Amino acid sequence: MKKITIISVVVIMLVSMIAFEALAIDLTVWAWGTYPSRLEQILPDFEAEHPDINVSIESVGWSDMNVKMLAAMAAGTGGPDLSIVNSGTHVTQFAHFGGLKDVTKYIEPVKDEYTQGALNGASYNGRFYAVPADVGPYVMFYRKDIFDEAGVDVSDIVTWQDYIEAGKIIKEKTGVAMVPWPREMYEISNWFWDSMMRMSGGNIFDKYGNVVLDKLKVNYTVLETMKDIDNAEIGLNVIPWKAPWNIALKEGKVATVLAGAWFQGSLQDVAPETSGKWRMAPAPTFVEGAAGPFGGSSWIIPVFKSDEVTEAAVTFARFASASNKGVLTKGVIPSWKPIYEEDFFKQPSEFFGGQKVWEVISEVADNEIATFNITIYTNQVFGNPDSTINYNVSLVLNGQKTIEEALRDAANDTRKIMNQ
Numbered sequence: 001m002k003k004i005t006i007i008s009v010v011v012i013m014l015v016s017m018i019a020f021e022a023l024a025i026d027l028t029v030w031a032w033g034t035y036p037s038r039l040e041q042i043l044p045d046f047e048a049e050h051p052d053i054n055v056s057i058e059s060v061g062w063s064d065m066n067v068k069m070l071a072a073m074a075a076g077t078g079g080p081d082l083s084i085v086n087s088g089t090h091v092t093q094f095a096h097f098g099g100l101k102d103v104t105k106y107i108e109p110v111k112d113e114y115t116q117g118a119l120n121g122a123s124y125n126g127r128f129y130a131v132p133a134d135v136g137p138y139v140m141f142y143r144k145d146i147f148d149e150a151g152v153d154v155s156d157i158v159t160w161q162d163y164i165e166a167g168k169i170i171k172e173k174t175g176v177a178m179v180p181w182p183r184e185m186y187e188i189s190n191w192f193w194d195s196m197m198r199m200s201g202g203n204i205f206d207k208y209g210n211v212v213l214d215k216l217k218v219n220y221t222v223l224e225t226m227k228d229i230d231n232a233e234i235g236l237n238v239i240p241w242k243a244p245w246n247i248a249l250k251e252g253k254v255a256t257v258l259a260g261a262w263f264q265g266s267l268q269d270v271a272p273e274t275s276g277k278w279r280m281a282p283a284p285t286f287v288e289g290a291a292g293p294f295g296g297s298s299w300i301i302p303v304f305k306s307d308e309v310t311e312a313a314v315t316f317a318r319f320a321s322a323s324n325k326g327v328l329t330k331g332v333i334p335s336w337k338p339i340y341e342e343d344f345f346k347q348p349s350e351f352f353g354g355q356k357v358w359e360v361i362s363e364v365a366d367n368e369i370a371t372f373n374i375t376i377y378t379n380q381v382f383g384n385p386d387s388t389i390n391y392n393v394s395l396v397l398n399g400q401k402t403i404e405e406a407l408r409d410a411a412n413d414t415r416k417i418m419n420q
Contacts, residue, residue, distance in 0.1 A: 024052050025312040030060045030068075030080035034265075038332070045325045046316060053312045066090065069302075073099035076304045082313040084133060087121025087296035088374040089383070094300060095124035096376045101301040104128040106314045113322065117368035118335030122298045129300065131317040132335040136260025136295025137364035138195040138283045141267060143176075144353060145277050146255045150174050154281050160196075160225045163284040167234030170255050177254050180245055181235020183397045186390035188226075190383065191240060191258065191294075193393050196222045198372045199285055199292025204382065204389070204414070205373045211420065213389070214411035221286065223396055223403045230397050246270050258283055260294035261333045261361045268351050275351045280360045282367075291367040296335070333361055381414045388413035 031039060036059040043055055058080070060068065065085060072079025073094065085091065094100045107128040111119055118132035140157070147154055150173040152166045167178030182188050197203075202218045205211060213219060229235060236254055238245040248254050249271040257263065267278065282291060299317035301310050319326040322336040339345065345358035382389040392406035401409070 024054060025309060027053060027055045027081045027309070027312055027316060029055060029057050029316065030065065030083040031057060032060060032062045032065060032084060034332075035084055039320060042320060042326045046319050049319075050312075050315060053316065055316060069094065069099075069300075073097070073302055073304075079302055081301065081305055081309050082317060083300055084297050085130075085300050087118065087130070087132070087135075087298045088372070089379050091122060091130045091298055091300060092124050092374045093376050093379065095127075095129040099303055100129040101303050101305060101310050102127050102129060103131060103301065103310070103314055106318075107131065110322070113337055114335050115337060115365045115368060117293055117365070118296065118298075120372070121293075121296050121374075130298035131300075131314055131321070133297040133299050133317070133321040134262070134295075134332045135335045135365055135368070136262050136293055136333060137361060137368055138199060138258065138292040138294045139261050139360065139364055140281045140283045141257040141259065141263065141278055142281060143252060143255050143274075143277050144279045146170060146174055146176050146252060150255075154279070157281070157284055158288065160284045160286065161228075164225075164228055164232050164234065167229075167255070168232055171234050174255075176252065177236035177248075178234035179229070179236070179256050179258060180238050180240065180248060180254050181229065182239045183230055183235065183237055184394060185239055186385045186387070186394065187240050188397065189387075189390040189393045192226060193222060193389075194382070195258075195283070195292040195294045196225065196286075197292075199283070199290050199369055200287055201290075201369060201371060203371075203373050204378065205375050207373050209373075209375050209418075211411050211414050211418070213414060214407040218286070219407060220403055223393065223406065225286075226393070227396060227403065250274065252277075260296075261364065262295060264352075264357065265332075276353045278352055279355050280352060280357045282360065282364050287369075289367055290369050291364045293368055293372075333365065335365075337362075337366075377414065377418055380417055381410070388417075 036057050039057045069079060069083060104127045114132045115135055118135050122128055122130035122132045142154060150170040152169055157163050157166050170176055170178055197219060200218045200222060202216055202222060204213045236248055238248050250273060301313045321327060321334065324342065327334045327336060327339045340358065340362040346356060348354040349357045381387055388410045392401065392410040395401040396403055396406045
């Protein structure tokens with residue numbers, strides 16, 4: 001009897017182990033930039049809490065992500081179980097073609113935990129097709145030493161006209177340009193026009209997908225302001241991420257940089273020798289208190305994945321981007337609001353001269369206007385070197401078109417693309 005009992009116990013244990021392994025879910029996660037290395041760091045904690053989910057992280061470049069995801073969705077097989085993509089543009093594009101799992105039932109109960117801008121970027125037609133990951137609130141990085149030398153008080157910069165006037169004073173008193181200003185490049189739209197328009201309530205499309213680029217007064221105001229910055233000659237014509245631009249940051253040739261708050265990590269990497277000289281403030285605005293976005297990511301799941309895989313993928317996405325153990329902080333700005341109450345986010349930053357920069361970031365993130373209407377055509381008409389909006393904005397700054405001509409032509413090009 002003893003031998004039979006021992007054998008029975010062993011058999012039961014083996015059956016249990018096999019059953020557990022059968023229930024375990026393998027997740028393949030695609031991510032770009034610094035995400036892969038950071039996700040690897042949180043895997044031990046995640047797998048300790050979720051031993052039934054095995055996660056494999058694969059690094060896929062931003063430029064490859066779109067093509068590979070579309071191929072997997074078209075084939076109905078392969079690809080990742082979970083992937084980080086651009087909020088808004090990618091989410092809208094993939095959801096429109098029926099390529100994404102609807103995750104509304106997971107996000108709806110916890111949506112109050114996220115910034116409104118992040119929710120907007122994870123939704124399409126009133127449903128959630130992504131789990132919010134990070135946001136890029138538009139802020140102003142400024143050199144306090146240069147401001148002090150010129151006698152400019154940063155608290156006096158609220159509007160864009162305030163910004164221009166401060167730039168004139170700084171240029172006159174110190175000889176330093178106010179801002180990197182790649183006037184001849186499509187980057188001028190990515191770094192300025194887009195965020196300036198969104199923070200003012202501007203749009204390319206209305207909520208029904210109709211082109212309103214040339215119909216909204218605020219869109220004209222944005223281009224007029226950009227023209228004012230250009231005419232004031234307070235910009236330094238250097239291209240983002242190129243060597244002259246990096247040198248300008250290192251050597252104090254610009255007094256401010258307008259970028260997503262994620263740029264704090266890039267600034268420390270590019271110009272570590274400037275530690276203690278920089279500070280952060282809300283970007284200038286057209287509407288008092290309103291803020292705009294510059295970047296942001298969401299987690300998506302291909303539509304052909306099983307419900308079990310979907311639940312495991314959402315579990316990992318929430319752990320990575322909406323939990324105390326998983327939120328990624330260095331250069332990645334969480335969209336999960338509760339994390340801003342943690343002690344880490346209240347600590348002074350040595351690089352920013354002891355400033356509590358996360359207080360600035362959280363305030364701007366909360367004020368982000370989230371009414372920007374994104375369609376499947378947004379990527380085609382804006383964001384790339386040959387996109388019609390980018391091209392026409394550069395023509396305005398180079399004096400080759402009037403503001404009215406540029407917005408009219410860009411809007412008509414967009415309508416042609418849409419066959420409207």
